[in-house]
Amino acid sequence: MKHPTSSPTDRRAFLRALAGAGGAAALAPALGRYEALAHEIASLQGGAWSAPALRERYLLAADVSYLNHASIGTVPKAVHEAHVAYLRLCESNPWLYMWGGAWEEPRERVRAAVAGVLGTSPDRVTLTHNTTEGFSMVAAGLDLGPRDEVLFSSFNHPGASVCWEHHAARRGYRVRRFALAATDAPGWSADDLVRLHVEQIRPETRVLVVPHVDNIVGVRLPLERLVRAARDAGVAWVLVDGAQSAGMIPVDVDLSGVDGFSTSPHKWLQAPKGLGALVLTPDLRARVHPTWVTWGQERWAGTARALEDYGTRNLPELMALEDAIAFQRALGVDAKERHYRALRDHLRARVEASPALAWGSPTSWDLGASLCSIRVRGRPAADVSAELYERFGTVVRPFDLGGVQALRVSPNVMNDRAEIDRFVEHVEALL
Ligand SMILES: Cc1ncc(COP(=O)(O)O)c(C=O)c1O
Numbered sequence: 001m002k003h004p005t006s007s008p009t010d011r012r013a014f015l016r017a018l019a020g021a022g023g024a025a026a027l028a029p030a031l032g033r034y035e036a037l038a039h040e041i042a043s044l045q046g047g048a049w050s051a052p053a054l055r056e057r058y059l060l061a062a063d064v065s066y067l068n069h070a071s072i073g074t075v076p077k078a079v080h081e082a083h084v085a086y087l088r089l090c091e092s093n094p095w096l097y098m099w100g101g102a103w104e105e106p107r108e109r110v111r112a113a114v115a116g117v118l119g120t121s122p123d124r125v126t127l128t129h130n131t132t133e134g135f136s137m138v139a140a141g142l143d144l145g146p147r148d149e150v151l152f153s154s155f156n157h158p159g160a161s162v163c164w165e166h167h168a169a170r171r172g173y174r175v176r177r178f179a180l181a182a183t184d185a186p187g188w189s190a191d192d193l194v195r196l197h198v199e200q201i202r203p204e205t206r207v208l209v210v211p212h213v214d215n216i217v218g219v220r221l222p223l224e225r226l227v228r229a230a231r232d233a234g235v236a237w238v239l240v241d242g243a244q245s246a247g248m249i250p251v252d253v254d255l256s257g258v259d260g261f262s263t264s265p266h267k268w269l270q271a272p273k274g275l276g277a278l279v280l281t282p283d284l285r286a287r288v289h290p291t292w293v294t295w296g297q298e299r300w301a302g303t304a305r306a307l308e309d310y311g312t313r314n315l316p317e318l319m320a321l322e323d324a325i326a327f328q329r330a331l332g333v334d335a336k337e338r339h340y341r342a343l344r345d346h347l348r349a350r351v352e353a354s355p356a357l358a359w360g361s362p363t364s365w366d367l368g369a370s371l372c373s374i375r376v377r378g379r380p381a382a383d384v385s386a387e388l389y390e391r392f393g394t395v396v397r398p399f400d401l402g403g404v405q406a407l408r409v410s411p412n413v414m415n416d417r418a419e420i421d422r423f424v425e426h427v428e429a430l431l
Contacts, residue, residue: 040078041326047335051416058414065394065419070215070244070371070410073270075324082323083272086316103315110318111304113325114277117269118242118261119252124285126278126307127318131243132159134262134278135209137307138239139163141288144173148206151235153180153197155214160241160262164209174204182401185217185373186363193221193367194229201233208235212245212261216399216408218361218371220249223256231257237284243267246277248340248370250333259284268412271324272317280304331413340370343411343420347372350424356431357424360406371410373399378431381405392426 040057057076060066066074075083090097097103108122115122128134140163144150150164154177161177168175178200188196197210208230213220227238239260245251247268253261261279265271280288285304290297292310300306328336344365351357351374360373376384381398385407388394397408409423 037078037082037323037326040076041330044327044330044332047332049331049335049413051339051414055414060414061393063393065392065415065423067409067411067415067419067423068395068397069412070218070267070408071397072273073247073267073412075270075272076327079270079272079320079324079327083316083320086319090316098312098315103319106319106322107315110322113322114265115279117251117325117328118246118263118277118279119250119256120254120261120279124253124279124281124304126280126304127321128262128276128278128308129274130159130266130276131157131241131262131264132163133276134260135160135239135241136163137278137291138260138262138280138284138288139167140291141307142207142237142284143287143289144168144171144206146172147204148173149202149204150175150207150209151178151200151202151205152176152209153178153200155180155182155211155216155219156209157211157215157241157243159243160209160211160239164207173206176200176205182217182373182399182406183360183404185219185361186359188219188362188367190222190225190367193219194225197221197226198229198233201230201235203234205234206236207239208237209239209241211241211243212251213249213369213371215244215371216401217373217406218244218369218408218410220245220362220367220369222367223258227257244369244371247328249337253279265321265324269321269324269328270412271321274314275317275321278304278307280307336413339413340411341365343415343417344368344370344372346417347374347409347411347420347424350420354424354428356428360401360404370412371408373401373406373408374427375404375406376427376431377405379405381407384427384430387430388423388426391430392422394423394426396423 058074059077060074111125112122115125164175210221230238237259240258242261242263246263259281263277265275266273290307294309294311297309348359351359356377358375360375362368385396385398399406399408
C-alpha cells in the first residue's frame with residue numbers, strides 16, 4: 001500500500017486510494033482536511049497575501065492582539081486541520097500508523113522538509129520536541145571533563161544553559177556565563193558582536209553556546225563570522241540556539257559552519273506544540289551518547305535518528321510538521337521577511353516619535369529580527385503588560401533589563417500596521 005506522501009496533492013491521492021480500498025467512511029473527514037490544506041497552500045503561493053486576510057486563516061481569538069510569537073507560535077487553521085486528520089487516521093488503525101510502518105517513509109519526508117528549512121541534509125536532522133531537549137541531549141551525551149569549559153553569555157536562554165550547569169556539577173567541567181548589556185543592543189555592530197564573544201574565549205573553552213536570535217532584545221548574531229573567529233580562538237564546538245530564528249529568518253546551518261543547532265518549530269514555523277529539531281555535524285553526533293535508549297535502535301546506529309527513538313511517540317503531531325513547513329513555504333521566505341521588516345520599521349518610527357518610549361533593539365534589520373524591545377518609562381513593564389492584556393487583549397512580554405523597563409513585541413505574518421499603531425497608542429495611554 002502506498003503511504004502518505006509529501007505534497008498535499010500526493011496525500012489526497014493516497015487517501016483516495018485508501019478510501020477506495022474500503023475505508024471510505026473513516027477516511028472521508030481526513031480527505032476533506034487535505035483538500036482544505038492544498039487549497040490554502042495554492043492560494044498563498046507567490047507571496048500574494050495580506051496580513052488582515054491572513055488573520056482569518058488562524059485560530060486567534062477576535063479580541064486578542066497577539067504580538068508574542070516569540071513566546072509561542074499559533075498554528076494556521078489548515079495545519080491544525082491536517083493535524084486533526086492525522087489523529088483521526090491514526091485512530092482508524094493505530095497499529096498500522098504507529099508500528100506497522102505506514103508513517104516510516106513520511107517521517108523521513110518530515111526530516112527532509114526540516115532539513116530544507118534549516119539548510120542542512122536530512123541525515124543530520126534529529127526530530128526532537130523542542131530546543132531545550134536538543135541541548136539537554138547534547139549536554140547529557142557529550143564527554144567533557146575537568147579541563148573543559150562551556151561558555152555562554154547572559155543572552156543565552158535557560159533552555160540552552162541549564163542543562164550544561166546541571167551536568168557540569170556532576171562531571172566536573174566548568175560553565176562560565178559572561179554578561180552582555182541588553183541596553184547596549186541598539187549601538188552594536190557585527191564587529192562588536194563577534195568581538196564581545198571572542199574576547200571571552202580562554203584556552204579551556206571547549207564549547208561556545210549562542211542564540212542565533214536572542215529572546216530578550218532580538219539581536220541576530222553573524223553566525224558565519226562568529227564561528228570562524230571562535231574556531232581560530234580554539235573553540236572545539238559552536239552550538240546554536242535557533243528557537244527564535246528558524247522560520248523567521250533564513251537559516252543555513254551547514255553554510256554557517258556551526259556544529260550543532262537546536263530549534264523549536266512551534267514558534268516561527270507555526271507547527272503543533274512540542275516539536276523540535278536538532279542538527280549535529282556527523283563528527284559531533286558521533287561523540288554524543290544517546291539520551292534515550294530502546295529496543296530496535298541498532299537499526300539507526302550511526303544516523304541522526306539514533307538520538308530520537310525513545311519508544312511510542314505522538315506521530316500525528318510529527319506528521320503535521322511537514323504541513324506547517326509547507327504552509328510557511330507557501331507564504332514565502334522573501335515575502336515574510338519583507339513583512340517583518342516593514343512592520344519593524346513602522347514600529348520603530350512610532351516608538352522614536354514617542355516621548356514615553358525608546359527603541360531597544362539593534363537598529364539594522366541585518367542584526368535584528370521580528371522581535372523588538374520597546375523601553376517604557378515611569379512604570380514597571382510587568383504592570384504595563386498586564387494592563388495591556390486586561391484592557392485591550394494585547395499579548396506582549398515584559399522584561400526588566402537591570403532596571404530598564406521594556407516590552408518585547410514579536411509580530412508575525414497576520415499582524416499589520418494598524419495593530420502596531422493601536423499597540424503604541426495603548427501603551428502611551430497607560431504610561
Ligand atoms: C532563545 C530561546 N531558546 C530556547 C527557548 C526554549 O524553547 P523550548 O521551550 O521550545 O525548548 C526559548 C523559548 O522562548 C527561546 O526564546
